[in-house]
Amino acid sequence: MSNLDSKDFGRQYIEVIWNQAQLHRLDEFTAPDVVRHDPASGVQRGLEEFRVVVTALHAAFSPMHFTINWQLGEGDAAAHHWTVTGTHVGEFMGNAPTGKQFTLDGISIYRVADGKLVEERAVWDALGLVKQLGFTA
């Protein structure tokens, strides 16, 4: 991915990893020492911790489809505001699958070095997910 600028990189990463769930390609997109922060799932340090969280999200919500609404950035740093739709088909936060659909928004800030993701910080509407799926809050 090293010939892409950070915004193009972000679109490819969302498409391949988050929309198409090609998790066997995760190491094409993420550096071994990647750090990901997300208030709903905590901090993941390194590719293997990252893989565990992404795998769990795809197991809980399938299909998931992310649409990028806005992107910005210059050089290695970029951000995007996205909307995701999905269906709750697997256990999540201790809740059994409901079969319900949801739509919610989030914003992610990320940094790319040598064509790979080194940092991602996402803040998304986890309360909206809880409300839409009817989890006990």
Next chain:
Amino acid sequence: MNAFVLETNQTLAQRYRAELWNGRQETADEITAPDCVFHVNDSFTPALDPGPAALKQLVVMYRTAFPDTSFSVEDLVVDAAKVVVRWRGNGTQQGALGTIAATGKSVSVTGIDLLHIKDGKVVAIWTNWDALGLLKQLGLAA
């Protein structure tokens, strides 16, 4: 790219989160366009009318509930027409927040604002923040 524009956009984002949200009301009039629109995507905050008056009311709502809140800017990414700011707010719930009576609890939450800028003013703001984390820290969510 024009370095002055980038610096201006960065300053607007700093002023929005670290000045207005720390209680300086007049900043809302100074940095936002009269028809600035707000999208707080938290499934919690009531929908806001356009314009700085609604923004000031929102700040008052949160600062009445958490009067000692201190917001700090932790990251900024900027381009010619947009800027994102990642922030953290630390405060204590000393007043009611909507239907939530004062709990006296201290909270620390994070969020990201995306500001759209035109002619040196903020014209649209999208915000995502950890409202579920706030409710958990207040003891109101599992």
